[in-house]
Amino acid sequence: MTTPAPASRHRPALALVGAAVAALVLAVAGLVFSGAAEASAVLDPGAVVRWGVPLVTVVADGAAAVTIGALAMCALVLPYAGRGDERRRPRVAVDGAAWSLAARAAAVAAVVWTLASVVRIVLSYARTSGRGLGEPTFGAELAQFVTDIPVGRAYLVATLMTAVLATVCVAVSTPTAAALAGVLALAAVIPIALTGHAAGAEGHNLAVSAMWLHIGAISVWAGGLAVLCLVARRLGTDRGPAVRRFSTLAGWSFALVGISGLVNGGVRVGSLEDLVTTDYGLLLLAKTVMFVVLGLIGWVHRRATVPAATDRPGAFWRLAAGEVVLMGAVIGVSVALGSSAPPVPQDPVSRPSPTQEITGYPAPPEPSALAWFTEWRPDVLFGLLALAGIGVYLAWVYRLRRRGDHWSLPRTASWVVGLVLFAWVTSGGPSVYGVVMFSAHMIQHMLLAMVVPIFLVVGAPITLAVRALPARDDGSRGPREWLLATVHSRWARFFAHPGTAAVNFAGSMIVFYYSPLFELALSTHVGHIVMVVHFTAAGYMFAGALIGVDPGPSRPRYPMRLLLLFATMAFHAFFGVSVMQATTLFAGDHFGRLGLPWGVDALADQEAGGAIAWGIGELPTLALAVAVAIAWARDEDRVTRRTDRQADRDDDAALAEYNAQLARMAERDGAAR
Structure with a gap:
């Protein structure tokens, strides 16, 4: 068995601490740079609320990433020993200890995600209303916020979903259970995506889909790598397969993060000038630079360290640890971005037409044959x-x-x-x-x-x-x-x-x-x-x-x-x-x-x-009927050819046996008469 000593020596799990510190430091720096946490001239809820909302968001987003990443690793990447289920026992020897640790990490992270979500609801209402946490009517107003206000309801639904997820994660013991829990985790992100920038703007649907893809992909990527570092000392003989598979998964995540980030930036930044002259644009540029650096690190991984992960793991884990820390910094900048106002106003149109008020979009031009395309x-x-x-x-x-x-x-x-x-x-x-x-x-x-x-x-x-x-x-x-x-x-x-x-x-x-x-x-x-x-x-x-x-x-x-x-x-x-x-x-x-x-x-x-x-169903129905008839005819031809080949091989034994059976029946009838 290949010893996991190299992973132990470089202690890649310590990168998680560095990632958490980087996320908090970059979030604070971004908030200071953009002024998003400055005191409001009217109805200021206090410094605890102003700084608490983005910082607890860092915790919630980080826990969400670890939860989703750990479940993805259990469902798609890590070898599974299949203990207790003979049908799922592997055909080759695997260590399997890393799988169990990743499953436990998902459960712990889901609990942290739930608790952070509860705190975020309280602080978010305080920031939105400008009410201090010690106000006598704060509790009643908070209850109204989570039941009557759309943003509050979205936060409440997300929190309840994460609470259910935490309960489910405790029972995860198979790849199937991990996959189902992962689907629930990705679903829990939807309410948060619905409350982001552009929630009421014309590009709402595009922004919501892009934001959900962005959060989901970066969670699989960053959280998966964090969990890989966490279980590094227990990978044992599973190190090579796990690293190679995660490299492929990270490649897909990188592409999704890049495309969805481009769409999100297009919705919120109106021009190149806004990109270089506004605080939001500069933070977005900083995040983009970090993303490009992460892509370069990933390229180095695929070219150099992944092929040697089994024999010479030290280089891989050192690079992976640096990548995890940089990902933590990206999460911190993302939280600062989410707390800052983008250059393009994301509020609903002040005097929308009836069409825009109902559908969220201006009325399209009158339909014509050309307009359909x-x-x-x-x-x-x-x-x-x-x-x-x-x-x-x-x-x-x-x-x-x-x-x-x-x-x-x-x-x-x-x-x-x-x-x-x-x-x-x-x-x-x-x-x-x-x-x-x-x-x-x-x-x-x-x-x-x-x-x-x-x-x-x-x-x-x-x-x-x-x-x-x-x-x-x-x-x-x-x-x-x-x-x-x-x-x-x-x-x-x-x-x-x-x-x-x-x-x-x-x-x-x-x-x-x-x-x-x-x-x-x-x-x-x-x-x-x-x-x-x-x-x-x-x-x-x-x-x-x-x-x-x-x-x-x-x-x-x-x-x-x-x-x-x-x-x-x-x-x-x-x-x-x-x-x-x-x-x-x-x-x-x-x-x-x-x-x-x-x-x-x-x-x-x-x-x-x-x-x-x-009427439109007639042509597909005809096409299906013709296809079934053709398949029927071909099946009959195949049966006929198969029967003919069998007859050639055994000198038509089936027909001879049939004729013999008829002869025996005729003899019995004659004897009876």
Whole structure:
């Protein structure tokens, strides 16, 4: 066994102390530089509150990063010994001690995150209201703040979610539990992202998505590296695999942090002049320089220290310790940035039009054939998802080609077309006009649920991934293991079952449009994201049950597939007709009060939307029916060829046995007579 003495000698865990000190020092320096903690001329809550809010935010953000990073390390990076579960026992010898320590670190950090969040609520209200902590009515006012004021409610929801997370983390004992806890941790960041800069500005949705990506990615990166340093002395034989895997994870995080940071900066800084002449711009420049330095350190890691992490770990741990300290400084500067006013005003428009007041955006130009392709409102979350999906798929195809394997060009083209169409539907004309016109929304919905999934299913991404991704044998779960575990899970088998998929595909439309969920998706960014994910996934599972080739639940015979398709589409047509005949507006408080400058009869537009829901489904239905028929014919041909080859090998033994059986039956009948 390779001794962990080098890690012990360099004591990389001490870098966590340096990171905490750097975060606090840089936060204080940034606040002094920007003047964000200076006393207010009116209703000043006191120095304890002014300085307490950003400093407790440093603690909360640092604890959040360690929590998310530790859970990511347990779910994706660290070898797992699989104690107590024979099915998860590794096929090679692993140490496994680092995994247990990382899980405990996640639990402790989640508790600290929760406590810091509670303190932040109290201090944030004091700063917002200008009330001192000792005021007689402070408690009652604080209760009203967390129940009636949007910012206070967001802080309360985030705190409750972190409290639940802390409870869950105590019970984390498997990679699956770590992954589920990690999803909850990332969800707990959403309320905080909703309360940041641009919470009421025109770029709210873009800023919220970018901020969530930014916080999540930097938490995985910084927190993961901090945990790697923390468990360094217990890595033992797991050191090499853990370092290599974390290097890949850090590379993805670096890209996400850079892109989301660029978007955030664009929303808050109006020009290059603001970047160099304002305190906010200078702090942003300082953070950018640190980010570039971190990127250079990461490049050195990948080129020099990661390959030698097993044999000569000293250089890696020294560089990693410096990187952790610098990351702590970045968190400190980020907190100072969050406490400072950006150059571009982030307050709601003072006299918005009805359209802008309801949707958060000015009214788009009157729709035309050209406008559907020229009007864009980028969604950074779905745009990056589409871009990453195309890039990763092509990388997998290239990996197969390099080792001499074949992958279908039509399947590749289908996947790329599907994701390009997905990006246009979520960021182009259908997205722009979908929030102001029911008919446009229905076009967006039908494309997401009925057109995009067909292209994606034909691309067979799971089959490609299983062939291209390397397998692990040390008890940890990489992308291939997580993909197969998800596909073969009970939940996936249930929702991807042909009957369930058909009911979900058709029935969820009724539930969605005939309930408050529709208006929630129109009025909230989180609701819109859930809508896009749900209907795309529902369409994908339904199309997969009919024409998919990827691993999954057993599919019905081809006649049943056609019957299932036509029955579902008949229900879909019924839905379209019901919308056409409706005499009241769906989401009437939304579509009925927009006051679009180019004028829209909302009820007539809704009738057109029902016709679209009915008519636009015909072409995808026909395409699916043709695809099922072709697959049926090909399956029959394969069965025939297989039978013919078997007959050639055994001189048609099956037919001879059948004829012999008929002869024996005839003999028995003759004897009976």
